[in-house]
Amino acid sequence: MPSMHAHERVEYLEVGAMEDADWSNAVKGIDTIVHLAARVHVMNDTVVDPLVEYRKSNVLATSRLVDQAVKGEVRRFIYISTIKVNGERTDKSPFTEIDSVDPVDPYAISKWEAEQELIEASKRTGLEVVIIRPPLVYGPFVKGNLLTLIRLIESGVPLPLGMIDNRRSLLGVENLSDLIGACIGNPNANGEVFLASDGEDISTPELIRVIADALDRKARLFPVPPRLLTIAAGLFGKGDLIRRLADSLQVDSSKARRLLGWTPPRNLVDGVKIMARSYQERRSQR
Numbered sequence: 001m002p003s004m005h006a007h008e009r010v011e012y013l014e015v016g017a018m019e020d021a022d023w024s025n026a027v028k029g030i031d032t033i034v035h036l037a038a039r040v041h042v043m044n045d046t047v048v049d050p051l052v053e054y055r056k057s058n059v060l061a062t063s064r065l066v067d068q069a070v071k072g073e074v075r076r077f078i079y080i081s082t083i084k085v086n087g088e089r090t091d092k093s094p095f096t097e098i099d100s101v102d103p104v105d106p107y108a109i110s111k112w113e114a115e116q117e118l119i120e121a122s123k124r125t126g127l128e129v130v131i132i133r134p135p136l137v138y139g140p141f142v143k144g145n146l147l148t149l150i151r152l153i154e155s156g157v158p159l160p161l162g163m164i165d166n167r168r169s170l171l172g173v174e175n176l177s178d179l180i181g182a183c184i185g186n187p188n189a190n191g192e193v194f195l196a197s198d199g200e201d202i203s204t205p206e207l208i209r210v211i212a213d214a215l216d217r218k219a220r221l222f223p224v225p226p227r228l229l230t231i232a233a234g235l236f237g238k239g240d241l242i243r244r245l246a247d248s249l250q251v252d253s254s255k256a257r258r259l260l261g262w263t264p265p266r267n268l269v270d271g272v273k274i275m276a277r278s279y280q281e282r283r284s285q286r
Helices: 050-071 106-125 144-155 173-185 204-214 226-235 239-246 254-260 268-284
Strands: 032-035 076-080 128-133 136-138 170-172 193-195
Touching: 032 050, 032 173, 050 076, 050 106, 076 106, 076 173, 106 128, 128 173, 136 173, 136 268, 144 204, 144 239, 144 268, 170 173, 170 268, 173 254, 193 254, 204 268, 226 239
Parallel strands: 032 076, 076 128, 128 193, 136 170
Antiparallel strands: none
């Protein structure tokens, strides 16, 4: 399989639809599986029952992979879930691992159900299981709403987000990779759920300013009361996008630091600037 990230120590396997895939040969002789593949948010989803489709890719496929991992005598299974299992927003305090869960949309529900499949499989078979719930993961080649925001900032379009006073936890892809590495070899990770972030939170206006600085642009923000902004956006079908930009969602990642001795290698501001400049470099090469 061709890849822009080809590496001599990486082998690529095409398996087709995850819920029907045969992983038996791929997992032979493997010590640890890190499972990141999932059906994520689908814009303008036209399926009759989205939850059914999410369950196919995120629950059934994970369950099949776990069964084959056990047969292949895999030692540890690291599952990348989502902070959306905890909920969509925080008010007074960050999410922690001991908080009750509140998955709202089909994606979050399916990831929570997959977590439960893993926990039951671990109890039944002795498979070592680690679950990581990251917030928004950013980095080079970012997609989705964050890519849209970068493009808007680059274009110089004034953004009505100047009055937003929120706090968001993010996780750089380099920091996520480092945490996964810590979970692979550390015996303290077995059987644990970890919430993860860069360890420093940022408001949406601050994020825009950091991205604008990296792109050598001016952050063009003007003040609109958040409630009015949400109402106006809802009229154009963009209410969910504005809520994500306006709400707070904070994560307490101290458990990973305490149990694993993990410290994120890259700070948030540097990571965001690397992401923005990577986007700019790709644009200039077209």
